[in-house]
Amino acid sequence: MQRREVVRFLGAALALPFLPRSAEAAIEAGEQLHLRLGGGEVPFRTLNGAQQALVTDIAGMIIPETDTPGATSVQVPQFIDLILSEWASDDEKTLFLAGLADIDARASALASNSVQPQSQARALRFVDLTLAQKTELLTALDAARADKSGAGLAFGRLKTLTIYGYFTSKPAQMDILKTRMYFDGYKGNVPFTPAS
Amino acid sequence: MAPLTFDAIVVGSGISGGWAAKELTEKGLRTIVLEAGRPIDPAVDYVEHVRPHELRFRGMGDRNRIERYQPIQKRCGAVDEYSGKFFVNDLDNPYSFPDDKPFYWIRGRQVGGRSIMWGRHTYRWSDLDFEANVKQGVAVDWPIRYKDIAPWYTYVERFAGIQGRPEGLAHLPDGHFLPPWPLNVAEEKARELCLQKFGGERLITNARQAILTENHGGRPKCHLCGHCERGCVTRSYFSSLTATLPAARVTGRLTLRPFSVVHSVIYDPATRKARGVRVVDGNTLKMFEVHAKVIFLCASSMESARILLNSATSEFPTGLGNSSGELGHNLSDHIMGGGARATLPWFTDRRSLGNRPGAVFVPRFRNVKTTHPDFVRGYGFEGGAERAGWWRGSEMSGFGTSFKKSLVGDLGPWEMTLYGFGEMLPRHENRIELDPHLVDAWGIPALRVVCTYGENEKKLLDDMVVTATEMFEAMGAKDITPIKDDTAPGLVIHEMGTARMGRDPKTSVLNAHNQVWDAENVFMTDGACMTSTANQNPSITYMALTARAVDHAVTLLKRRDL
Numbered sequence: 001m002q003r004r005e006v007v008r009f010l011g012a013a014l015a016l017p018f019l020p021r022s023a024e025a026a027i028e029a030g031e032q033l034h035l036r037l038g039g040g041e042v043p044f045r046t047l048n049g050a051q052q053a054l055v056t057d058i059a060g061m062i063i064p065e066t067d068t069p070g071a072t073s074v075q076v077p078q079f080i081d082l083i084l085s086e087w088a089s090d091d092e093k094t095l096f097l098a099g100l101a102d103i104d105a106r107a108s109a110l111a112s113n114s115v116q117p118q119s120q121a122r123a124l125r126f127v128d129l130t131l132a133q134k135t136e137l138l139t140a141l142d143a144a145r146a147d148k149s150g151a152g153l154a155f156g157r158l159k160t161l162t163i164y165g166y167f168t169s170k171p172a173q174m175d176i177l178k179t180r181m182y183f184d185g186y187k188g189n190v191p192f193t194p195a196s
Numbered sequence: 197m198a199p200l201t202f203d204a205i206v207v208g209s210g211i212s213g214g215w216a217a218k219e220l221t222e223k224g225l226r227t228i229v230l231e232a233g234r235p236i237d238p239a240v241d242y243v244e245h246v247r248p249h250e251l252r253f254r255g256m257g258d259r260n261r262i263e264r265y266q267p268i269q270k271r272c273g274a275v276d277e278y279s280g281k282f283f284v285n286d287l288d289n290p291y292s293f294p295d296d297k298p299f300y301w302i303r304g305r306q307v308g309g310r311s312i313m314w315g316r317h318t319y320r321w322s323d324l325d326f327e328a329n330v331k332q333g334v335a336v337d338w339p340i341r342y343k344d345i346a347p348w349y350t351y352v353e354r355f356a357g358i359q360g361r362p363e364g365l366a367h368l369p370d371g372h373f374l375p376p377w378p379l380n381v382a383e384e385k386a387r388e389l390c391l392q393k394f395g396g397e398r399l400i401t402n403a404r405q406a407i408l409t410e411n412h413g414g415r416p417k418c419h420l421c422g423h424c425e426r427g428c429v430t431r432s433y434f435s436s437l438t439a440t441l442p443a444a445r446v447t448g449r450l451t452l453r454p455f456s457v458v459h460s461v462i463y464d465p466a467t468r469k470a471r472g473v474r475v476v477d478g479n480t481l482k483m484f485e486v487h488a489k490v491i492f493l494c495a496s497s498m499e500s501a502r503i504l505l506n507s508a509t510s511e512f513p514t515g516l517g518n519s520s521g522e523l524g525h526n527l528s529d530h531i532m533g534g535g536a537r538a539t540l541p542w543f544t545d546r547r548s549l550g551n552r553p554g555a556v557f558v559p560r561f562r563n564v565k566t567t568h569p570d571f572v573r574g575y576g577f578e579g580g581a582e583r584a585g586w587w588r589g590s591e592m593s594g595f596g597t598s599f600k601k602s603l604v605g606d607l608g609p610w611e612m613t614l615y616g617f618g619e620m621l622p623r624h625e626n627r628i629e630l631d632p633h634l635v636d637a638w639g640i641p642a643l644r645v646v647c648t649y650g651e652n653e654k655k656l657l658d659d660m661v662v663t664a665t666e667m668f669e670a671m672g673a674k675d676i677t678p679i680k681d682d683t684a685p686g687l688v689i690h691e692m693g694t695a696r697m698g699r700d701p702k703t704s705v706l707n708a709h710n711q712v713w714d715a716e717n718v719f720m721t722d723g724a725c726m727t728s729t730a731n732q733n734p735s736i737t738y739m740a741l742t743a744r745a746v747d748h749a750v751t752l753l754k755r756r757d758l
Binding site for chain 2: 061062063064066068070079082083086087088135138142143156159160163164165167168169170173174176177179181182183184185186187188189190191192193194195
């Protein structure tokens with residue numbers, strides 16, 4: 001083979017994209033392309049209105065608005081919906097949504113135990129509780145995060161996703177934590193005082 | 197199509213293939229590197245500086261996609277939204293194993309191979325390792341000793357750039373080191389306390405890593421962004437893509453052909469040598485031949501052996517190079533998973549700055565100066581201490597304003613992990629063979645893997661838990677939590693032994709210079725050649741053996757002995 005031929009031969013190989021060989025992989029490549037062409041995100045594809053309100057309320061209580069943004073304003077509820085819609089398995093999603101229902105059931109029981117007048121036609125939900133009642137319930141659920149189902153499990157998942165979604169958000173990374181990516185060598189003994 | 201002709205063929209462009217390419221081209225040979233996978237462009241493919249919010253799943257990976265296309269690869273922690281693309285599509289690259297004997301084969305097919313995602317820990321072997329087989333009657337004797345490889349360790353370390361702390365240990369020889377990153381204040385104290393308590397036997401030292409702490413050989417020093425498996429645009433950790441292959445390219449004698457899936461070696465019975473290789477074009481599926489005087493198989497332990505298994509002739513009906521019956525056998529990995537983690541109750545007024553990709557190493561201390569009654573060989577620990585910051589949040593009780601303040605403004609205690617990696621004894625029954633029913637996406641017969649850990653490895657695993665716990669107790673650490681992961685072989689990603697070196701062609705596949713006994717112009721210098729595994733991470737040994745084998749090959753070529 002002449003050198004020119006070799007170069008052309010090799011060049012042709014380099015210019016081609018790497019096509020998936022299996023049918024499944026080819027379909028996947030097509031789906032990915034459609035996803036990109038599809039453009040913008042549709043918010044809340046899994047959580048219904050009541051569930052959105054519940055998740056937003058609890059996420060906001062885990063990481064509240066203070067002098068810095070809280071979970072709600074960095075769109076943690078939308079992140080949780082994305083994870084439920086595109087990341088979680090069917091079993092995980094079912095368990096989580098059942099746990100959210102259980103949180104409302106626990107809230108309803110807590111409200112009916114109190115002396116509050118119950119004028120509403122529907123059962124009270126978590127979002128209807130007083131702040132003190134909400135805090136009381138979440139404190140109980142916080143101790144039950146290791147539960148394998150129900151309200152404790154749902155709160156545990158919500159807490160993990162809220163913290164992860166919050167601290168990996170752009171405002172948290174860039175403005176609050178001011179996460180650095182580059183360092184001039186490793187320093188292993190730097191004075192530190194917790195922020196007051 | 198007429199065959200392409202070169203002086204030398206290198207199959208695979210990873211750790212070993214990159215070194216073969218560099219050495220062969222620098223010694224004047226026109227060399228083609230045949231890489232099965234795609235080219236990698238650091239400017240496009242490297243994502244180490246992408247922040248989590250720039251990714252759809254914030255770095256957690258497209259789980260459904262990974263489940264579908266990488267059901268094996270997903271078992272490696274690095275298969276995430278950043279680095280998953282550096283691991284193979286399992287549907288295109290099938291292999292099989294018995295249902296009750298899982299072996300998870302973690303693979304990277306691209307220019308650079310797994311040197312893009314490797315762990316970068318680099319430890320020399322010693323004669324404690326090279327002599328162990330013959331002293332204990334295990335497998336066969338290594339045909340080399342430390343003195344044979346020591347100058348080659350130095351040679352590859354000088355080029356690669358290895359940081360390390362000289363400790364003067366006979367069984368973990370110091371290398372040609374760049375200065376190490378310091379231990380942090382918590383690790384230094386852990387080191388001191390263990391030195392006192394264990395009489396110097398259990399040494400916490402700085403991890404020895406192929407990561408530059410100063411500018412070296414035209415490559416800038418590391419900037420501690422922390423996730424090497426995502427790539428490195430500054431070329432500060434060693435990979436073939438950014439170190440050896442560029443060195444080969446500047447000679448003007450390198451041809452690098454991606455999408456070139458080597459099918460088999462062409463054997464010429466008249467000369468009793470290999471004439472070249474058959475290659476399937478990854479895109480067109482057309483087969484072509486490449487011919488050369490010398491062939492280096494550096495496709496990874498299992499792939500290189502697979503190529504020879506697929507190269508059967510009437511003279512070698514079970515695979516070229518298999519007159520010993522050992523080709524494909526003695527497959528080994530390391531054993532990992534025993535250790536402990538704990539809280540170190542010191543220095544809450546101190547922190548670290550910089551994301552180290554590796555921190556500490558505890559060299560083997562079992563069966564070094566004393567003999568353990570229950571097992572042979574030993575293990576080392578990798579690990580380190582850091583303060584978790586916000587990551588500790590989901591483990592902490594609480595919520596609300598003070599909880600948020602603590603996660604934003606405080607770091608939590610120093611937490612330290614010690615995680616063991618131990619030696620695996622080679623056993624003949626641990627093997628790869630051609631699966632009679634399975635081919636890959638390029639029509640090439642695929643592998644069936646049969647490999648299990650033995651009793652000695654299980655005892656090492658148990659002992660890792662005991663000794664790591666003892667070390668934390670000796671430090672006065674709190675919340676000591678033993679770790680014992682029950683992992684299947686493959687997941688340490690240190691496959692070795694499928695074409696072992698030896699002194700006798702009747703019991704080994706390769707001679708003391710990595711030449712196939714049955715076809716002496718074929719060299720295998722990746723993990724396939726390893727006669728035993730030691731407990732150290734093996735890549736630096738592949739590098740040294742490769743450079744040594746090329747030197748030998750070129751000497752033979754000059755003498756017209758090949």
